[in-house]
Amino acid sequence: MDSVTRQRISGARSVVVKIGSSALTELATGLDTGRLDALADAIETRMRAGSDVIVVSSGAIGAGIAPLGLKTRPQDLATKQAAASVGQLALAHAWNTSFARYDRTVGQVLLTAHDVSLRAHHANAQRTLDRLRSLGAVAIVNENDTVATNEIRFGDNDRLAALVAHLAGADALVLLSDVDGLYDGDPRKGDATLIPEVDGPEDLDGVIAGTGGALGTGGMASKLSAARLAADAGLPVLLAAAADADAALTDASVGTAFAPRAQRLSARKFWVRHAAEATGRLVLDDGAVHAVSTARRSLLSAGIVAVAGRFFGGDVVDLADQTGQVRARGVVAYDASEVGEMLGKSSSALPADLRRPVVHADDLVTL
């Protein structure tokens, strides 16, 4: 159990540790401060050994269920938000109390997907995280559930944690859950085998990533997509049980280790693929789909058959095929109204100032 990936995780200078609701809360009783203390112990040990740690803590909704007299995890947005507003207070207080045992100060950082989608906001979050770190405080990050609506949600904290790891320039991501790693099928549904190492997509062939527990949000599928996102950013990921936090944070000898891809995406391409909100959509004919997704060429106006949305040059747009499937994303060079005028025209038929590619290959990522 001493792969290069595990060595990178155990030796990482800066680590994002994400803790799932299922590891911190119980439906009937809410927040489990005993488990939270054990996690804070393991994190403090890692910090004293010289690493910077950012905590991404789920559990606000889970911690709000019992105090509000609810019996199950709410499904509608308003009740989820009410539960999160109650629970986030308890959660932040519990982390504060727990780290106070070590005279360690904590800071709460609540983010929306919007905050990391726009590069200006991105820099704000980055600055706060950076200053907390330099002041020796631990950032406790969560999604700002009370203002996030369905359209602008991260969706799950696994994704939030991977994006935070990227924007904070961390060296590794550790996902702690109620399950001790990735199995080839949902272990609650019968026999399943633990997969200790994932070195590339081929190791996921045949793996069934099922839904989460009564309190979790995205289940295993969201952990796998967060691992892919982190891999694109060049970060190794460890998925382990919160009960094994000690081992996970000392020698990374437990759980499933996901190797990063050999060549990380450039920061710009990473941002286009994973963080930015698309403000419009271009529909491409088959030739243009082939050009951008297989031949990795720039998108020219001749291959665009339709345009939707209000966007401006420099925004990120989705590139879809004619069945509606989004095949790529890229930074568009023109405003929506200009692209509307250029549809289907070859560059030579356009005025000189509209002859650049609509999306340059360097600004384009396939999905």
Ligand SMILES: Nc1ncnc2c1ncn2[C@@H]1O[C@H](COP(=O)(O)OP(=O)(O)O)[C@@H](O)[C@H]1O
């Ligand atoms: N292939 C799989 N391997 C491991 N766990 C799986 C798999 N498919 C589904 N699961 C379930 O995913 C759950 C963890 O996801 P979730 O409840 O969302 O956790 P968290 O609250 O930590 O984010 C586990 O309890 C496990 O039962």
Ligand SMILES: N[C@@H](CCC(=O)OP(=O)(O)O)C(=O)O
């Ligand atoms: N922001 C939400 C958690 C959302 C979430 O992804 O939960 P989980 O799947 O348990 O990591 C909360 O604090 O309840």
